[in-house]
Amino acid sequence: MASLRTVKGFRDFFPEECAMRNYIFDTWRSIARRYGFVEYEAPVVETTDLYRKKSGDEITSQLFCFKDKADREISLRPEVTPSLARMATTRHRDFKKPMKWFQIGSCFRYEEPQEGRTREFIQFNADILGDASSGTDAELIALSIDVMLAFGIQGEDFAIRLSNRQLWTQYLEDQKVPAEHTATFLQIVDKIERAKPEETATKLSAIGLTLENVRAFMAAADENHPAFAALRADLTARGLWKYVRIDASIVRGLAYYTGTVFEVFDLKHGLRAVAGGGRYDKLCALMSDGNVDMAAAGFAMGDVVLGILLSKTPSAQFAITEYLNSQQGVEVYVVVADEAQRAHALAGVQALRAAGVRLDFSMVPQKVGKQFQAAENQKARFAIVFGAEYPEVQIKNLVSREQSLVAADALVSTVVEVLKQPIVGPLLA
RNA sequence: GUGGUCGUAGCUCAAUGGUAGAGCUCCAGAUUGUGAUUCUGGUUGUUGCGGGUUCGAGCCCCGUCGAUCACCCCA
Numbered sequence: 403m404a405s406l407r408t409v410k411g412f413r414d415f416f417p418e419e420c421a422m423r424n425y426i427f428d429t430w431r432s433i434a435r436r437y438g439f440v441e442y443e444a445p446v447v448e449t450t451d452l453y454r455k456k457s458g459d460e461i462t463s464q465l466f467c468f469k470d471k472a473d474r475e476i477s478l479r480p481e482v483t484p485s486l487a488r489m490a491t492t493r494h495r496d497f498k499k500p501m502k503w504f505q506i507g508s509c510f511r512y513e514e515p516q517e518g519r520t521r522e523f524i525q526f527n528a529d530i531l532g533d534a535s536s537g538t539d540a541e542l543i544a545l546s547i548d549v550m551l552a553f554g555i556q557g558e559d560f561a562i563r564l565s566n567r568q569l570w571t572q573y574l575e576d577q578k579v580p581a582e583h584t585a586t587f588l589q590i591v592d593k594i595e596r597a598k599p600e601e602t603a604t605k606l607s608a609i610g611l612t613l614e615n616v617r618a619f620m621a622a623a624d625e626n627h628p629a630f631a632a633l634r635a636d637l638t639a640r641g642l643w644k645y646v647r648i649d650a651s652i653v654r655g656l657a658y659y660t661g662t663v664f665e666v667f668d669l670k671h672g673l674r675a676v677a678g679g680g681r682y683d684k685l686c687a688l689m690s691d692g693n694v695d696m697a698a699a700g701f702a703m704g705d706v707v708l709g710i711l712l713s714k715t716p717s718a719q720f721a722i723t724e725y726l727n728s729q730q731g732v733e734v735y736v737v738v739a740d741e742a743q744r745a746h747a748l749a750g751v752q753a754l755r756a757a758g759v760r761l762d763f764s765m766v767p768q769k770v771g772k773q774f775q776a777a778e779n780q781k782a783r784f785a786i787v788f789g790a791e792y793p794e795v796q797i798k799n800l801v802s803r804e805q806s807l808v809a810a811d812a813l814v815s816t817v818v819e820v821l822k823q824p825i826v827g828p829l830l831a
Numbered sequence: 832g833u834g835g836u837c838g839u840a841g842c843u844c845a846a847u848g849g850u851a852g853a854g855c856u857c858c859a860g861a862u863u864g865u866g867a868u869u870c871u872g873g874u875u876g877u878u879g880c881g882g883g884u885u886c887g888a889g890c891c892c893c894g895u896c897g898a899u900c901a902c903c904c905c906a
Contacts, residue, residue: 464905514832514904516900517899678905702906771866774864796865798865803866
């Protein structure tokens with residue numbers, strides 16, 4: 403049995419979990435399309451060089467990498483942005499700008515798993531390429547907010563942490579800090595809320611800065627700062643600025659971000675960030691060796707932390723229940739009350755399914771009571787009983803418990819008609 | 832990659848170093864043409880895995896794998 407276990411950090415999706423996953427996918431997809439994004443997909447496996455090119459050698463420690471049978475160094479993708487940059491730059495002339503693209507798929511990171519962090523996780527990526535305006539940044543932040551609201555996560559449950567990398571590059575320039583310290587400095591800022599003040603002060607003094615000075619600069623970077631003016635005006639007009647909080651400590655790691663950076667995080671449970679992203683105007687040029695210089699911005703939202711947040715948020719649970727009720731189970735259960743009528747029942751099953759009705763029945767003889775219980779278990783709205791009355795059949799409404807006789811040759815049209823009626827009955831109470 | 836805690840039936844958990852159990856779930860019957868409740872019966876284990884100590888190990892020791900937490904990292 404031990405040998406049957408899943409690989410460390412990987413998950414099985416049993417039907418209940420798979421339904422939840424599909425709910426998340428459907429919500430991501432429908433909101434992205436509402437914003438005019440089109441879906442794309444990239445390979446799950448790429449050359450390890452693709453990721454080295456972007457971030458350098460040190461990231462291979464977190465890379466799910468190995469050699470294939472021809473000794474090529476390949477990696478399971480840790481993120482989709484490098485693949486997107488390749489796709490966008492190699493065929494950028496084929497697409498009108500701005501390109502609003504989204505993707506949903508698995509990513510892999512070789513890390514120590516714990517709650518909210520697995521080795522395989524699913525990400526929703528939304529990116530806009532070919533537009534350097536702050537309107538694009540606003541569009542992405544608005545999309546991230548509307549996704550959260552669509553999940554039933556409300557304004558008191560989450561917020562957007564917003565910053566801009568240029569705040570810090572300007573600051574370092576003003577403080578005359580050499581450019582080679584930028585990466586080190588951003589790492590310090592990233593941890594400033596978690597690390598001990600003395601340690602932070604020591605690290606800062608090594609590059610000629612003081613903690614007081616940095617803190618004062620962060621405090622001054624509020625929503626009135628000119629770096630946020632255009633974004634603020636845009637999101638205010640949409641009625642979405644109330645979800646945004648300026649937080650200069652958001653720098654999004656070491657990566658390729660050049661301007662606006664933001665995170666979606668929950669306000670009640672102290673979870674890891676639900677989503678994060680920003681502007682990365684230099685990446686396309688880097689990936690194409692300078693051939694295509696295209697502005698870009700985007701964000702990614704993972705399924706794992708989101709799933710934890712959904713399970714802890716009552717209003718989100720309500721939305722999930724509604725979705726599952728509309729998607730799960732069958733609409734109709736065919737009861738074979740008299741085995742002599744099984745052939746007629748099978749013909750009815752086939753005709754109803756051909757008409758698009760979601761339907762199930764017992765493939766072996768079963769007592770009528772069992773068959774009704776099965777109908778109940780599968781949340782069927784109607785039972786159709788094939789018995790001694792044939793060529794008439796019973797249609798029973800399992801919610802109101804009323805039943806009536808109908809001629810077998812009128813069965814399909816009658817069932818299609820009754821399924822159009824709204825669900826009424828005691829189950830809704 | 833480093834350190835702490837944990838690992839017993841499908842699930843939630845019991846079991847002084849002395850015969851591995853309960854509840855729930857699942858299956859069947861009570862009930863041969865109608866869903867609930869109830870009752871009755873039944874299936875389910877190399878106690879994560881491998882060694883060691885002991886007359887005897889689910890329990891103690893070592894290793895290993897996994898889960899979880901803190902580091903690390905968070906593209």
